[in-house]
Amino acid sequence: MGLKVLQSGLFTTIQDEGRKGVAHLGHCNSGALDLYAYKWCQNLLVNTQANALEVMVGLKLEVTKPTIIAITGADLGLEINGDYKEPWQSYTIKAGDILHFSKRITGQRAYLAVKGGFDVPHYLGSFSTTIKEGFGDKLKRGDILPYQETTGTPHARVKQEYIPNYDAPLTLHVMLGYQHNLFSENEKEKFFNSAYETTLQSDRMGYRLSGEEILAKSENLISEGIAFGAIQIPQDGQPIILLNERQTIGGYSKMGTVIAEDCYALAQRGPGCKVRFAPYTIG
Amino acid sequence: MELKQVSLNASMLYFENSISEEVLNRVLNAFHTMRNIEGIIDITPSYTSLLVEYDTSLLTHTKLKERIKKGLQETSSNITTRQKHIKIPTDYSKGEDIESVAKYHNLSIEEIIDLHSSTTYRVYAIGFMVGFAYLGRLSPKLFTPRLSTPRAKVPKGAVAIADHQTAIYPQQSAGGWNIIGHTDFDDSSSFSIGDSVEFVRI
Numbered sequence: 001m002g003l004k005v006l007q008s009g010l011f012t013t014i015q016d017e018g019r020k021g022v023a024h025l026g027h028c029n030s031g032a033l034d035l036y037a038y039k040w041c042q043n044l045l046v047n048t049q050a051n052a053l054e055v056m057v058g059l060k061l062e063v064t065k066p067t068i069i070a071i072t073g074a075d076l077g078l079e080i081n082g083d084y085k086e087p088w089q090s091y092t093i094k095a096g097d098i099l100h101f102s103k104r105i106t107g108q109r110a111y112l113a114v115k116g117g118f119d120v121p122h123y124l125g126s127f128s129t130t131i132k133e134g135f136g137d138k139l140k141r142g143d144i145l146p147y148q149e150t151t152g153t154p155h156a157r158v159k160q161e162y163i164p165n166y167d168a169p170l171t172l173h174v175m176l177g178y179q180h181n182l183f184s185e186n187e188k189e190k191f192f193n194s195a196y197e198t199t200l201q202s203d204r205m206g207y208r209l210s211g212e213e214i215l216a217k218s219e220n221l222i223s224e225g226i227a228f229g230a231i232q233i234p235q236d237g238q239p240i241i242l243l244n245e246r247q248t249i250g251g252y253s254k255m256g257t258v259i260a261e262d263c264y265a266l267a268q269r270g271p272g273c274k275v276r277f278a279p280y281t282i283g
Numbered sequence: 284m285e286l287k288q289v290s291l292n293a294s295m296l297y298f299e300n301s302i303s304e305e306v307l308n309r310v311l312n313a314f315h316t317m318r319n320i321e322g323i324i325d326i327t328p329s330y331t332s333l334l335v336e337y338d339t340s341l342l343t344h345t346k347l348k349e350r351i352k353k354g355l356q357e358t359s360s361n362i363t364t365r366q367k368h369i370k371i372p373t374d375y376s377k378g379e380d381i382e383s384v385a386k387y388h389n390l391s392i393e394e395i396i397d398l399h400s401s402t403t404y405r406v407y408a409i410g411f412m413v414g415f416a417y418l419g420r421l422s423p424k425l426f427t428p429r430l431s432t433p434r435a436k437v438p439k440g441a442v443a444i445a446d447h448q449t450a451i452y453p454q455q456s457a458g459g460w461n462i463i464g465h466t467d468f469d470d471s472s473s474f475s476i477g478d479s480v481e482f483v484r485i
Contacts, residue, residue: 023325023336025472026315026413059444133413178287179296222302223408223417225295225327249329249410257290 001064002118002146005139009058009101012139013129014120016051016113018244022124027243028245029228030128032134033204033267034109036164037073039110044070044090044156050117051127055101055110059139063097068115068153074107074166074268088158092151107166108267115150130245148243166268172241173280174231174256182216183233190214191255191277196239198266198273204245206232207266209275213237216253223251228256231277241266284309284350288344289334292370296351302419306331307407311477316354320347328476329408330417348357351387362452366405371451373400373442373482378463383443384427398422399442399482404449406459406478414453418480421447428452433459440466442482449482 005012015038018031032038032054041052045068053059057076070090071078079100080083085091087110093099101110120127121136129136139145180188196211214237225248226232232240232252241258243266258266259280266275285297291439296313298306307330314328322341337347375381375396385392404418421444429445434457437443441452443460452458453471464482474480 020324023327023334024409024476025474026317026409026411026415029325113317175288175290178289216356222300222330223410224295224329227289227295227334227336229290245409248327249408257293259291 002067003099004062004142005059005143005145006062006098007058007060007100008139008141008143008151009060010056012053012055012059013053013131014118014145015054015129018123018128019126019130023225023248026248027124027133028130029038030106030126030130030204031244032111032128033220033244034111034264034268036264037268038111038240040088040158041070041072041113041164042089044072044158045113045115045153047113047115047117050113051120051195052111052113053118053145055112055202056108057101057104057219059099059101061099061100061145064095065149066092066094067147067150068092070156071110071111072158073110076101076106076107076110077103077105077185078110088163090153090156092153092155094217104270108270109267114147115153116282117150117184119146119148121270126216132245157175164265164268169276170262170265170269170273170275172249172258172262172275174258174277175280176256179254180256182218182221183214183236183255184217187214187216191239192279195274195276198269198271200257200271202263202271203243204243206240206242206246207269209239209241214239214255218253221251221253226250226254227257229263231255231258243267286344286348293334293336294344294347297339297481298331298383300331301401302407303329303404304420305332307477308412310430310445311366313351314476316357317386319445320350320354323347329410363430366378366479368479369471369474369477370482371442371466371480371482372485373464373466374485375399375442375464377465378442380430380443380461384425384463387427395425395463396484398425399444399449400484404480404482405482406474406476407448412454412456415450416471416474416478416480418449419447421449423447429464430458430461433457437462438465440468442466451463
């Protein structure tokens with residue numbers, strides 16, 4: 001036994017750093033959307049090659065044997081036996097404890113890891129749940145997440161200076177340079193000088209924004225590989241930032257690529273958040 | 284050939300901007316060359332390009348450019364020896380759209396089947412979903428536009444055509460291609476770019 005799911009919450013999956021080396025077969029990377037928070041979660045437990053739950057609000061778990069957990073990312077009002085616990089720390093838990101992500105305080109996705117990781121199946125070298133590819137499923141009531149019993153690891157917390165503020169205005173830094181000539185100077189200026197808003201149509205595949213329409217010069221491009229963070233501009237002119245479960249190839253025009261760190265921050269924004277774009281320059 | 288930087292850890296290698304078997308062979312050759320370069324994590328080949336993602340502690344855009352150039356010089360004579368040949372047993376008798384395709388081209392159903400099963404195709408790209416191989420090129424006599432309204436459910440194993448390509452749906456999904464047959468072939472995940480594919484009428 002391990003953690004028993006009492007309430008599945010909005011959407012909880014097992015993730016790691018994603019699937020590598022299989023893009024040519026049509027597999028997406030999958031993996032933790034906020035890799036920054038995910039890595040801190042594993043660092044707090046000194047885990048290697050582990051995994052974590054990517055939690056949205058509402059998840060409730062019962063502990064059946066002792067271990068150490070770490071929580072990073074969104075503050076989803078985690079309560080252990082009714083007492084609020086701040087994220088970006090590790091906590092000791094014991095049999096009978098109830099963990100409840102009770103309400104959204106800041107951010108969208110929290111990461112919960114256990115010392116040594118959950119003993120769950122991996123697919124093509126990764127623990128990452130990827131429902132559309134038949135790899136795992138979202139957690140359901142009654143699921144059991146097994147792990148090895150541990151006691152006695154010291155408490156650890158992430159220094160305040162490394163903890164992001166998910167309520168701060170977000171600027172997405174864009175590497176231009178491989179398809180931006182498909183957009184006129186005028187369209188590029190509009191793109192970088194407008195405020196966009198995150199929409200409800202945002203998930204592990206990508207974030208659809210709404211704001212000023214951007215027109216591309218060409219619509220019939222030869223399909224090509226799509227990078228993490230690619231800014232796709234479909235015919236309706238509304239940018240989509242493509243994330244972990246994007247299709248591997250596609251033929252829409254792309255303005256550029258949002259740098260990875262900013263994609264991690266974007267994945268912590270809920271609908272209705274203002275974002276802006278700024279060019280990224282190397283060095 | 285041109286290598287463009289896409290993000291801090293990804294670059295795109297472009298060949299010329301038109302689809303042909305000759306370009307496909309160059310993409311395939313580059314794919315095999317890149318698989319031997321240390322630091323490359325993922326490669327996504329497609330019709331005329333390859334997206335390369337790499338570990339920035341081992342590779343940079345500039346280093347990658349040098350390695351690819353060097354690798355391609357060493358292997359330039361060694362094209363397309365690693366492709367598989369895959370036969371797809373195909374039942375054309377219940378293709379939902381085969382009649383409308385025949386009508387569209389003013390051909391008989393027999394002629395459609397002959398044209399489709401007498402060509403050896405190559406895998407030009409894999410995408411849309413895992414194991415969905417874009418196979419080209421159809422006989423120009425079979426070029427058919429996509430359905431104006433896509434189907435909500437195309438069954439697994441549907442053999443379909445659209446524009447200059449044909450494909451097998453590896454899973455049930457929505458789709459706008461014209462279904463002309465069905466197959467029990469169940470190993471779509473083994474398709475790799477450059478493989479040759481033949482449809483065998485059953």
